[in-house]
Amino acid sequence: MADYIANAVQTVEPGGFAVFTNTLVPCAAGFVQHLDGTPNFILSGWVPNNGYGCCCNRRMAEYEAHVGANLSIPTGGTAGQIAIAISVDGAAIPYSEMDVTPAAVEEYWHVGNEINVPILNGCCQTVAVQNISEQPIQIKNLVLEIRRTDLN
Numbered sequence: 001m002a003d004y005i006a007n008a009v010q011t012v013e014p015g016g017f018a019v020f021t022n023t024l025v026p027c028a029a030g031f032v033q034h035l036d037g038t039p040n041f042i043l044s045g046w047v048p049n050n051g052y053g054c055c056c057n058r059r060m061a062e063y064e065a066h067v068g069a070n071l072s073i074p075t076g077g078t079a080g081q082i083a084i085a086i087s088v089d090g091a092a093i094p095y096s097e098m099d100v101t102p103a104a105v106e107e108y109w110h111v112g113n114e115i116n117v118p119i120l121n122g123c124c125q126t127v128a129v130q131n132i133s134e135q136p137i138q139i140k141n142l143v144l145e146i147r148r149t150d151l152n
Contacts, residue, residue, distance in 0.1 A: 001025060001027075001146070001147045001148075002023075002032045002145070002147075003023075003024040003025040003143070004022065004034060004041070004143070004144045004145075005021070005022050005141075005142060005143050005144075006019060006020045006022070006139070006142040007021075007140065007141055007142075008021065008140065009138050009139070009140040010139055010140070010142075011074055011136050011137070011138055012084075012131040012136065012138075012139055013136050014135060014136065015130070015131065015132075016130070017039035017040070017087070017129060017130050017131075018069075018084070018130075018131070018142055019038060020034065020036065020037075020038070020039065020041075020142065020144060021036055021037060022036060023036055027146070027148075029148070029151075030044070031043065031044045031046070031148050032146050032148075039128045039129070040126045040127070040128050041126065041128065042124050043117060043119055043127055043146070044061065044124055045060070045119035045124060046121070046122065047059045047060070047061050047121040047122075048151075059150075060119060060121065060150070061118070061120075061121065061148065061150060062116065062118055062119075062148070063119065063127075063146055063147065063148055063149065064114055064115070064116055064146070064147045064149055065115055065117055065127055065145070065146050066112070066143075066144070066145040066146075066147075067084070067086055067096075067111075067112060067113055067142075067144050068110070068111070068112040068141075068142075068143045069084065069098075069110070069112070069129070069140070069141060069143070070109065070111075070139070070140050070141045070142075071100055071102075071108065071137055071138065071139055072102055072105070072106055072107055072108045072138045073102055073104075073105045073106070073107070073137060074105060074136055074138045075105050075106060077105050077135050077137075078135060079104050079105060080101060080102075080135075081099055081100070081101045081133070082099065082100060082101075082133040082137045083098060083099035083100075083131075083132050083133050084097075084098050084111065084132060084139070085097045085098065085129075085130055086115055086127065086129060087127070087130040088125055088126070088127055089125050089126050090126070090128075092132050093115055096113050096115045098111035098112065098113045106138075108138075127146070129142065129144065
């Protein structure tokens with residue numbers, strides 16, 4: 001398990017990605033790579049050999065990514081629906097969408113979601129948290145927990 005946070009308020013433009021500033025618990029096995037102050041997490045698809053050789057080893061590395069955050073509309077924005085999503089290789093995953101509809105600017109709402117991220121053996125993929133709203137949003141108390149479930 002690896003845990004990452006960004007407690008300070010940050011403004012994320014439409015289509016932009018939230019930046020994680022602190023690593024609480026790094027991935028000791030090296031399956032999750034992240035540099036504090038950046039938005040992207042690289043997940044390794046390495047899977048131990050199952051004894052069948054490379055042509056038959058079709059297993060996937062299995063991860064769970066859980067996000068929790070407080071969202072608001074910054075001053076100067078328009079009250080209405082805002083949303084973030086977990087993205088994989090830059091594409092927002094539709095079923096990971098977390099949306100709220102603040103009635104006023106600077107009004108924070110909590111969101112959270114968790115998705116499975118399967119990665120083909122031998123590949124790597126990038127995971128991030130993306131603003132899928134049509135306007136800038138503020139994010140604070142952002143948490144991302146990534147667990148490798150197939151090796152437990």
